[in-house]
Each structure stands twice: as structure tokens, then as C-alpha cells.
Amino acid sequence: MSEVTTPTARIAVIGTGAIGTAVARRLLEEGHAPTVWNRTRDRTAGLAAAGARPAGSVREAVSSSSLILVTLTDYAAVRECLTLPDMDLSGRTVVGLYTGTPAEARSIASRVTASGGRYLDAGVQTSPDMIGTDTATILYSGSREAFEEHRSLLGLLSRPRFVGEAPEAAALWDLALFGIWYDAHLGLLRALDTVRAAGIDVDDFADTAGTQIGHVIAGVPGTVAEMKEGSYPPGPADLTEHLTVVRHLIDLRKGHSLGDGGLPDVAARIEALIAEGRGGEGLTATVGPAGRASDAPIRVAPRAARRDGET
Ligand SMILES: NC(=O)c1ccc[n+]([C@@H]2O[C@H](COP(=O)([O-])OP(=O)(O)OC[C@H]3O[C@@H](n4cnc5c(N)ncnc54)[C@H](OP(=O)(O)O)[C@@H]3O)[C@@H](O)[C@H]2O)c1
Incomplete structure (x- = not known):
């Protein structure tokens, strides 16, 4: 995470919500001056005061940058921002740092490559306050060439891990990992609720509950x-x-x-x-x-429905 990167890399951060602001701040700390764009303009004011360059439009942010980090709520927002008419992504790398489905990752990857760009999908396995720390992990998939080219820069945000050239791989990892957390945490909540309903002190139960979760980890x-x-x-x-x-x-x-x-x-x-x-x-x-991983194609559930304008 302390690798040297060139402060002259032209980076845009599209979306300065919680993750985008943390990403832009981290880049500023390392001497970069990212271009930032946010739908609600005043959310870029703090970053501008710290040295970021606010853009008046997505198009302006994209055209000024070679590495475009898109940190929006969801696929619909990403699609809306990146599929403006005549958006030229030639020679640019787009990194999608948002939680989405494998099918969405594939769809945005094909849109980016059709516009001349390279795409990396990113699974953000960390919270905004952990961005830039050694415990943060972000998973990437898609263009290996783009990942290698930007590896040290992406390394400023987290431990970067490339999980495959299929664009949907990071989304698949990301959701599968979230699934582990939900299953374990909801299992804990069900158990706490059940014992509480029976009049058992949840404090008494807690240590043993933790031990039980430990058995899953050990297994x-x-x-x-x-x-x-x-x-x-x-x-x-x-x-x-x-x-x-x-x-x-x-x-x-x-x-x-x-x-x-x-x-x-x-x-x-x-x-x-x-x-x-x-x-x-x-x-x-x-x-x-x-x-074996090399034999197993990534299986993505077919889409339930195709919306107007989707590829
Ligand atoms: N926060 C976390 O702990 C965390 C952890 C892991 C993964 N993630 C994922 O990372 C992504 C970003 O999360 P976040 O916490 O940064 O979200 P956030 O704080 O709610 O920010 C969302 C951003 O998306 C923008 N946006 C939403 N809809 C838009 C649209 N239609 N057009 C243009 N911009 C739009 C918002 O702009 P406005 O300011 O104008 O509303 C804002 O910049 C999400 O997919 C989330 O699931 C978050």
C-alpha cells in the first residue's frame, strides 16, 4: 500500500458518496489531484478545497482522465452516467467500484469495451473508513492488462486482488462473500432471538455463540x-x-x-x-x-427480464 505511484496519473472519481470521497481523499493524501464529479454538486466542495478538481459534467471528468473510478450506488446509476451519447472511452480504463450482480458487471464491461475502453469490475470488501489501510481488500476482475498497469495506484486504496479475467468474477466473489456474512450473522440473530424468547440471558449465551462461529472458520x-x-x-x-x-x-x-x-x-x-x-x-x-478452476466456467443466472435499452 505504500508503493510509489506517479502523481501525474490522470484519475477521475465519478460519484463522491461515502466510498468515492474516501477514495478521492486517499488519492489526495498520496499527491494525486483527481478530477471529481458528483450529481449533487456541493458534495465535491470539501474535496475541491483539499486539492481535487471538480468537473462540471461526467463527460468533462471522463475526457480529462485515463483512469476513471466509478463509485456510484448501483448499476443503474453507473449505466446512466457511462452511456451518454458519443461517450469516448478510447484509451481509458474504467473501474466500477459498486456492489452489483455478475450480469450487471458483464453488461457494463461490454458497454465500456464497445466505447473503446478497458473495464475492471471491483468488489469493495471494505468500508469507507478502512480505505487505504492494510486490512482493506478490493477484488478486481476484467482486463488483466489494465489491472497490471494500474496495480500500484489501486494499491493505494486497499490490498488489490485480481480474481479473474471474466468481468463478472469480482461481483461473484463479492456477493458470495457477502453471503457468508449474511448467513453467519443472520444465524447469530436467529439464535439470540430464540434463546431470548425462552428467557435465557443473551450475555450467558454470547461466548458459546462466538465459539460456534469459530468452528465454522476452523472448518x-x-x-x-x-x-x-x-x-x-x-x-x-x-x-x-x-x-x-x-x-x-x-x-x-x-x-x-x-x-x-x-x-x-x-x-x-x-x-x-x-x-x-x-x-x-x-x-x-x-x-x-x-x-478445477480452469475447467469451470463462471455460471451466471440468466436475466429475468430485459429492460429497454439494455444490451
Ligand atoms: N459504504 C460502504 O460501507 C460500502 C461497502 C462496500 C461496498 N459499497 C458499495 O459501494 C457503492 C457506493 O457506496 P457508497 O457508500 O459510496 O454510497 P453513497 O454514499 O450512498 O453514495 C452514492 C453515490 O452515488 C451517486 N448516485 C446515486 N444515483 C445516481 C444517479 N442516478 N446518477 C448519478 N449519481 C448517482 C450519489 O450521488 P448524490 O450525492 O447526488 O446522491 C453518490 O455520489 C455501492 O454500490 C455500495 O453498495 C459500499
């Missing part, structure tokens, strides 16, 4: 090894025993404000495996083997 390497090897030893419990617990949990969670967490689907999957005579295997059998 990551073994689970990945099982997927890679395609062998599913039962570990502390086999599928038949898991099914009993899962059914108890479905019962316990009936009427719960956060629902049952999809456990009926899990039970159905385990029942199917038991019916195949695989009740003695472990839980990893429910998802099956991992293909």
Missing part, C-alpha cells in the same frame, strides 16, 4: 479439501444425524421473524442423499465436488 480448509477431493467424511456427524438436527431447527424456527433460513431445502437435499444410500457421508456431500 474452512477441511471443507475446501473435501470439495476438491470429492470425498465427504462424516466428521462429528453424518447426514442422517444432521437431518435430525435440521428438522429440530425447522421446528424451533417456526413463526420466527427471520424465517427458517432455507433449512427445508437443506433437509430435502439431505433426504435425497440418504435415499441414494449416502446417509453415512458428511455435510459437504450436499454440494458435491469442486471442478
